Every structure is written in C-alpha cells, then in structure tokens.
Amino acid sequence: MNTVVDRSLLQGATPFGGCGVLGADGVDGMDDVLRTACVSRYGQHDTIFFEGDRAETVCQLVEGAVMLYKLLPDGRRQVVELLGPGDVFGFAQGEFRDSSAETLTATRVRFYDRRHAERSCSFQRVIARQMLVQLEAMHEHAVLLGRMSAMERVARFLLRLAVHVAGEASEPEVVRLSMTRQEIADYLGLTIETVSRSFSELRRRGVIVLEKQDRVRIANQRAMEDLAIAC
Amino acid sequence: MNTVVDRSLLQGATPFGGCGVLGADGVDGMDDVLRTACVSRYGQHDTIFFEGDRAETVCQLVEGAVMLYKLLPDGRRQVVELLGPGDVFGFAQGEFRDSSAETLTATRVRFYDRRHAERSCSFQRVIARQMLVQLEAMHEHAVLLGRMSAMERVARFLLRLAVHVAGEASEPEVVRLSMTRQEIADYLGLTIETVSRSFSELRRRGVIVLEKQDRVRIANQRAMEDLAIAC
DNA sequence: CGCCACATTGACTCCCATCAAACATTGTGG
DNA sequence: CCACAATGTTTGATGGGAGTCAATGTGGCG
Numbered sequence: 001m002n003t004v005v006d007r008s009l010l011q012g013a014t015p016f017g018g019c020g021v022l023g024a025d026g027v028d029g030m031d032d033v034l035r036t037a038c039v040s041r042y043g044q045h046d047t048i049f050f051e052g053d054r055a056e057t058v059c060q061l062v063e064g065a066v067m068l069y070k071l072l073p074d075g076r077r078q079v080v081e082l083l084g085p086g087d088v089f090g091f092a093q094g095e096f097r098d099s100s101a102e103t104l105t106a107t108r109v110r111f112y113d114r115r116h117a118e119r120s121c122s123f124q125r126v127i128a129r130q131m132l133v134q135l136e137a138m139h140e141h142a143v144l145l146g147r148m149s150a151m152e153r154v155a156r157f158l159l160r161l162a163v164h165v166a167g168e169a170s171e172p173e174v175v176r177l178s179m180t181r182q183e184i185a186d187y188l189g190l191t192i193e194t195v196s197r198s199f200s201e202l203r204r205r206g207v208i209v210l211e212k213q214d215r216v217r218i219a220n221q222r223a224m225e226d227l228a229i230a231c
Numbered sequence: 232m233n234t235v236v237d238r239s240l241l242q243g244a245t246p247f248g249g250c251g252v253l254g255a256d257g258v259d260g261m262d263d264v265l266r267t268a269c270v271s272r273y274g275q276h277d278t279i280f281f282e283g284d285r286a287e288t289v290c291q292l293v294e295g296a297v298m299l300y301k302l303l304p305d306g307r308r309q310v311v312e313l314l315g316p317g318d319v320f321g322f323a324q325g326e327f328r329d330s331s332a333e334t335l336t337a338t339r340v341r342f343y344d345r346r347h348a349e350r351s352c353s354f355q356r357v358i359a360r361q362m363l364v365q366l367e368a369m370h371e372h373a374v375l376l377g378r379m380s381a382m383e384r385v386a387r388f389l390l391r392l393a394v395h396v397a398g399e400a401s402e403p404e405v406v407r408l409s410m411t412r413q414e415i416a417d418y419l420g421l422t423i424e425t426v427s428r429s430f431s432e433l434r435r436r437g438v439i440v441l442e443k444q445d446r447v448r449i450a451n452q453r454a455m456e457d458l459a460i461a462c
Numbered sequence: 463c464g465c466c467a468c469a470t471t472g473a474c475t476c477c478c479a480t481c482a483a484a485c486a487t488t489g490t491g492g
Numbered sequence: 493c494c495a496c497a498a499t500g501t502t503t504g505a506t507g508g509g510a511g512t513c514a515a516t517g518t519g520g521c522g
Contacts, residue, residue: 070374072460078377080370091363098367121352124359131362132322136329138369143301143309145376146420150478181501189377191479196502213487213501229303381510412469425510427470444469444519 033120036113041106048090048101048109055092057111058127061085064107065178068099069186079187081134084164088130091117104178145189148229153188154198155227158208162218173221177214202227264351267344272337279321279332279340286323288342289358292316295338296409299330300417310418312365315395319361322348335409376420379460384419385429386458389439393449404452408445433458 039062042048048059051070061083068081068089080099083089091114092098117123144153161175177184185192199216202208207224209217218224270293273279279290282301292314299312299320311330314320322345323329348354375384392406408415416426430447433439438455440448449455 068370070370072374072378074460076378078374080373093360093363093367099370121355124352125355128355128359128362129324131359131366132324135362135366135369136324138366138373139299139301139311139330141373142311142369142376143303145373146309146417147303147307186377192501193480193503194478197478200502229305411467422511423469424471424512428510431470 033112033116033123036116037110039108039110041108042103044103044105046103046107048103049097051097051100053097054095055090055097056114057090058088058114058117059090059101060110060112061087061089062108062110065104066101066107066109067104067179067183067187068101070099077186078189079183081138082187087134088127091127091131104183150188150190150194151198151201151227152229153190154184154195154202155207155224156229157184157188158216158218159224159228173218174211175216175218177216179214264343264347264354267347268341270339270341272339273334275334275336277334277338279334280328282328282331284328285326286321286328287345288321289319289345289348290321290332291341291343292318292320293339293341296335297332297338297340298335298410298414298418299332301330308417309420310414312369313418318365319358322358322362335414381419381421381425382429382432382458383460384421385415385426385433386438386455387460388415388419389433389447389449390455390459404449405442406447406449408447410445 066083067079069077069079071077181192181195185195207220209219297314298310300308300310302308412423412426416423438451440450
C-alpha cells in the first residue's frame with residue numbers, strides 16, 4: 001500500500017549534486033506532505049529566505065543551485081553550504097531559520113509544510129539521510145576552513161565541482177562556477193583578492209585554463225589533485 | 232501501543248549538552264533497535280573508532296564527552312565536533328565512518344545496530360533531529376573557522392562551554408575544559424601557541440581567571456561577550 | 463626529587479588581509 | 493555602433509596576525 005511518491009523527493013546529495021535514496025513505505029503522513037507541497041521559481045541571486053525568518057516550511061531544490069550563508073553583525077559573511085538538485089534545506093531545529101538562502105542560478109524549489117513533514121515517517125527518513133550527507137560534507141568543509149592553505153582550498157573547491165559535474169554530459173573537466181569571486185571567497189573563508197590570486201597562480205602554472213570568467217578547464221588533473229591533498 | 236523507550240535515547244543536543252526530543256510512536260522496528268543495544272565504557276583519551284572503519288553501529292553518548300576529528304595525510308588534524316550526553320554519532324552515510332571518535336573524559340556509549348536503526352521509524356526521527364542540531368552547530372562553527380580572529384574563536388569557545396555548563400549545579404561561570412590546548416587548537420583551527428597566547432591575553436585583561444589549567448572562571452562576562460561578537 | 467608531558471613565552475617569518483589602482487565585461491542609451 | 497557607466501576581476505604594494513621554531517616554565521606522579 002505504497003503512497004505514490006514524487007521521485008524528486010528521493011534524490012539528494014550535497015555540494016551541487018544529487019544521488020539516490022529510498023523512501024515511501026508504510027502508512028504515515030506522506031500523503032499530507034505531498035498534498036501540501038508547492039513549487040516556486042526564482043531567478044539568479046534571489047533570496048529564498050533570511051536567517052531569523054520563521055521556519056514554517058521545508059525546502060527541496062528541484063533544479064538549480066542555492067547557497068546558505070550566515071552573517072556576522074559587522075558584515076562578515078560565511079557561505080555554509082552549497083546545494084544542488086534534490087537537496088533539502090531550510091529545515092530548522094528551532095522556530096527560525098539558522099541561515100539565509102540565496103540562489104546562485106535560476107532555480108525551482110519545492111516547499112513542504114513543516115508540520116506535516118515532521119509527522120511523516122517517510123519524510124523523516126529522507127530528512128535523516130539528507131542531514132547526514134550534509135553533515136559529512138560539513139565535516140569535510142571544517143577541515144578545509146580550519147586546516148588548509150588558500151591554494152589547497154581553491155584547488156579542492158574546483159576539483160569538487162569537477163567531480164560533481166562529471167556525471168553530466170557536458171564537456172569533461174570544464175567546470176562552470178556560477179558563483180562570483182566574492183561568493184567563492186565567502187565559501188572558502190578567504191578574501192576575493194586571495195581567490196583571484198590563486199586562480200591566476202593556477203593559470204600561470206598551466207593547471208587550469210579560464211575559458212571564461214566562470215568557466216574553468218582543468219588542464220592538469222594530476223597537479224590539481226596534488227594541490228588539493230588527496231581527493 | 233507505545234514501545235517502552237529508554238529515556239536516554241530521547242535526549243541529545245550538541246556542544247557538550249543535551250536537551251529533549253520526543254519519539255516512540257506506532258509500530259516499527261524500535262524494539263529491535265533497543266534489544267540489540269549495548270553499552271560500553273571508555274577511559275579518557277580512548278578511541279571509539281577510526282575514520283575509515285566499517286560503520287556497523289550507531290553510537291549514543293550516555294555520559295562523558297567525545298570529540299570527532301579528521302586527519303589530513305600530512306598529520307594536520309581538525310576536530311569537527313564536540314559531543315555531550317545524549318548526542319548521537321558515528322552514523323555514516325556510506326559504508327565507513329567519516330571521522331575518528333575519541334573520548335575527552337571517561338565515557339559511557341550505547342551502541343545500536345545500524346541495520347535495525349535504519350529500519351526503525353522512531354529511531355529515524357531521533358536521528359533526523361540529532362543530525363539537524365549538529366548541522367546547525369556546524370554552520371556556526373564554519374563561521375568561526377572561516378571568518379573569526381583567533382581571539383574571537385577562543386572567546387566564543389569559552390562562552391559556549393559556559394552556557395552549556397550553566398545548567399548544571401556546579402559553580403556558575405567556572406568552565407571545565409577537559410581538553411588539552413592541542414585539542415582546543417585543533418577544534419578552533421589554530422595552533423597550540425596561539426590558543427595559549429589568547430588565554431594569557433584574556434587573563435592579562437582580567438576577563439578570565441585560570442583556576443587550574445583546565446578550569447577557567449569567566450570574570451567579566453560582558454567583556455567576553457564583546458570579544459565573541461554577539462553570542 | 464626528578465622525570466615527563468603539557469603549557470607558556472619569546473623571536474622571527476610568512477601567508478594572507480588590506481588598501482589602492484588598473485583592467486575586463488556587460489549592459490545602456492545616445 | 494560606440495561611449496560610458498556599472499559591476500566584477502585582477503594585480504600591486506604594504507602590513508599585521510597567526511604560524512613556526514626554540515627555550516623556558518609548570519604541574520602531576522612514581
């Protein structure tokens with residue numbers, strides 16, 4: 001007596017990607033969750049919600065890319081997560097969102113009612129899975145932020161995007177950033193100048209080619225991996 | 232027809248603390264989960280598991296404190312999480328543990344069988360909750376690692392411990408670290424010397440008093456909060 | 463006491479942030 | 493179509509915060 005579950009709910013992974021997870025079992029509130037879901041479209045650099053907003057929905061990225069970030073009172077910003085199709089976000093522990101969400105590209109987002117989501121077993125399963133994937137990604141990122149040099153951070157960032165794009169059909173080893181230098185800097189815990197200098201240095205060494213400002217070809221995969229320290 | 236659930240399963244929060252969560256509903260595999268659970272004791276600085284170990288259990292901290300850390304090939308270490316009573320850890324996305332777990336104090340840990348845990352609805356609910364709490368803590372920590380000065384990191388660290396200890400009966404504003412300077416450094420993304428210098432600077436300014444090496448009295452709460460930037 | 467591990471302090475270096483200016487890219491309107 | 497903002501990026505010069513290396517201090521325990 002499986003409920004019919006939109007397949008898109010059952011994808012999800014983290015930095016810019018999505019892979020399979022299963023769900024949909026016994027009798028629970030899944031019907032409610034799906035019945036109350038709705039999809040919205042966003043342009044590039046639109047805000048989906050702000051840190052501190054009341055968290056009445058759970059969001060799932062259907063298409064596009066989203067970043068979550070937090071601000072310090074003096075304006076310093078840290079991008080805490082990059083999300084791709086299938087990823088779930090905006091699920092808060094307390095009453096309010098713990099970070100802001102902004103699109104990196106044109107995007108479609110599905111919203112579920114939080115009350116219903118919390119009641120549904122299948123949904124909890126998907127959430128648990130998602131949170132776990134994101135948590136492990138955060139552990140990785142903590143190592144990057146706490147222990148890596150600027151060059152290592154940038155190399156790892158590019159390599160990671162490359163791996164996640166690899167699945168897609170587009171030319172291999174050409175990564176589309178779809179982030180400004182400032183956004184990359186705020187993700188990697190660096191300044192825009194340091195990110196730019198790192199790109200230039202990689203270009204100088206022939207490790208990458210900047211096809212356009214937001215398109216990077218990885219010319220020397222091996223050198224890249226050495227710089228990123230085991231990836 | 233509620234199954235009888237050990238209350239300890241239903242606690243859990245993150246940095247060194249635990250607060251309530253509910254669980255235990257309908258018919259699911261919770262019985263199995265609990266029947267297969269067992270508790271182990273550890274001394275101080277014991278390893279519970281290593282990164283890369285097969286992840287066949289899910290762990291819950293009953294008593295004590297545990298840190299999760301990751302190592303880079305060249306030996307650099309990043310402590311990615313601090314856990315207290317009630318916290319769940321060691322739940323892996325894939326087949327292997329993504330980080331190592333080491334006790335900071337004498338500890339009791341309950342182990343659940345992963346297969347059973349994945350089947351149980353109640354358990355999934357607890358896991359989802361736990362992952363969420365930890366994920367939000369990681370977001371906070373990413374800000375610290377990516378965007379804060381050494382002094383801000385140390386101040387925030389102390390203040391955070393103080394808040395979590397506050398609930399307990401012990402003297403107010405006296406924080407027990409139960410971590411070496413090296414462990415603190417590896418958590419905050421600093422070196423041992425920088426941590427030590429920051430403590431000394433705080434002492435010099437009269438913001439803290441070092442009662443013993445691992446006991447810190449926060450003498451000037453206000454000054455501390457200013458240093459930690461809104462906490 | 464004297465060892466041992468851990469912590470503190472000092473001197474020096476270097477990576478990255480900061481400030482500033484030039485350069486590139488895109489879109490707009492004359 | 494080009495001039496020209498407007499935004500985003502790169503490059504340069506400089507300084508400071510934190511890392512590194514080394515020596516000294518300190519507390520715990522056999």
